[in-house]
Amino acid sequence: MFPESHTGYSYEDCRATADWLLAQTAVRPLVGIVCGSGLGGLADMLKDQVVFNYRDIPNFPQSTVRGHAGQLVFGTLKGRPCVCMQGRFHLYEGYPIQKVTLPMRIFKLIGVETVILTNAAGGLNQDFKVGDIMIIKDHLNMPGFAGNNPLMGPNDERFGVRFPCMSDAYDRELQQLAMDVGTELGYGHFLREGVYCVLGGPSFETIAECRMLHKLGADAVGMSTVHEVIVARHCGMRVFALSLITNQAVMDYDSEEKANHEEVLETGKQRAEQLERLVSTMVTRIGHNNYS
Numbered sequence: 098m099f100p101e102s103h104t105g106y107s108y109e110d111c112r113a114t115a116d117w118l119l120a121q122t123a124v125r126p127l128v129g130i131v132c133g134s135g136l137g138g139l140a141d142m143l144k145d146q147v148v149f150n151y152r153d154i155p156n157f158p159q160s161t162v163r164g165h166a167g168q169l170v171f172g173t174l175k176g177r178p179c180v181c182m183q184g185r186f187h188l189y190e191g192y193p194i195q196k197v198t199l200p201m202r203i204f205k206l207i208g209v210e211t212v213i214l215t216n217a218a219g220g221l222n223q224d225f226k227v228g229d230i231m232i233i234k235d236h237l238n239m240p241g242f243a244g245n246n247p248l249m250g251p252n253d254e255r256f257g258v259r260f261p262c263m264s265d266a267y268d269r270e271l272q273q274l275a276m277d278v279g280t281e282l283g284y285g286h287f288l289r290e291g292v293y294c295v296l297g298g299p300s301f302e303t304i305a306e307c308r309m310l311h312k313l314g315a316d317a318v319g320m321s322t323v324h325e326v327i328v329a330r331h332c333g334m335r336v337f338a339l340s341l342i343t344n345q346a347v348m349d350y351d352s353e354e355k356a357n358h359e360e361v362l363e364t365g366k367q368r369a370e371q372l373e374r375l376v377s378t379m380v381t382r383i384g385h386n387n388y389s
């Protein structure tokens with residue numbers, strides 16, 4: 098079985114965490130950002146910060162992975178109120194999937210309307226290069242195929258419907274906005290779009306697995322994001338997600354390449370500035386309620 102599966106937090110638990118946060122800060126964020134491995138610098142862009150260590154937030158799990166600081170940062174990005182997770186949770190850390198995705202429900206209950214998720218991923222598409230930024234247009238949910246979906250268990254209609262649609266998971270207007278902003282910033286040569294595949298990790302993929310995932314239609318592979326997207330969409334938030342291609346997935350038995358977390362973090366550092374500019378410019382142009 099999966100760790101403590103079906104023991105999600107109740108609506109009241111989530112409400113208590115959200116109310117606790119709202120009582121400590123006057124910031125009322127409309128945009129929530131999740132920083133991927135090595136991409137925590139995004140949170141440093143926020144002005145007038147109010148910072149919470151995950152260990153101090155009721156019900157919150159702890160970050161255990163290098164490159165995930167474990168702080169929830171409230172502040173403003175070019176005048177727009179935002180909240181930023183400097184560190185996310187992954188299945189391989191041993192958390193039940195409902196705990197991995199808990200922050201999405203907290204985002205919803207504090208008033209977030211749009212979620213921007215980032216991740217580090219291995220490139221399967223042979224046209225991709227290390228350092229490319231892939232706008233996620235769709236996903237393959239491998240743990241979901243095996244029955245590990247964050248919405249397993251009783252459904253609370255106060256969050257969303259029993260059977261949420263996922264064919265529109267990634268907001269098309271926001272994808273277009275990212276393309277437009279990226280092109281304006283001169284990033285067109287490293288901006289791509291594609292399908293992200295999530296696996297449980299923590300072991301990186303074998304060569305045969307990478308070949309299979311590529312044949313199945315995945316352009317990039319990682320160990321996060323999709324679970325958060327499902328929960329964010331279930332409770333009606335608008336979602337944009339991107340992958341930084343931090344390494345090429347190994348597809349060839351003659352290759353000497355070996356996936357490793359150090360390379361992942363290093364590529365994050367090299368692209369951090371552009372990624373931060375892309376996301377912050379997008380945030381200034383996102384409309385709310387009736388979209389832009």
Ligand SMILES: O=P(O)(O)O[C@H]1O[C@H](CO)[C@@H](O)[C@H]1O
Pocket residue numbers: 132133134135162185187215216217218298319320321322357358361
């Ligand atoms: O998806 P994020 O959190 O960016 O992290 C990615 O980087 C780690 C592997 O280096 C894995 O956790 C993978 O999912």
Ligand code: HPA
Pocket residue numbers: 217218219220301302318319320343344345346356361
């Ligand atoms: O190659 C990868 N595989 C899985 N997860 C990853 N996260 C960064 N790179 C990778």
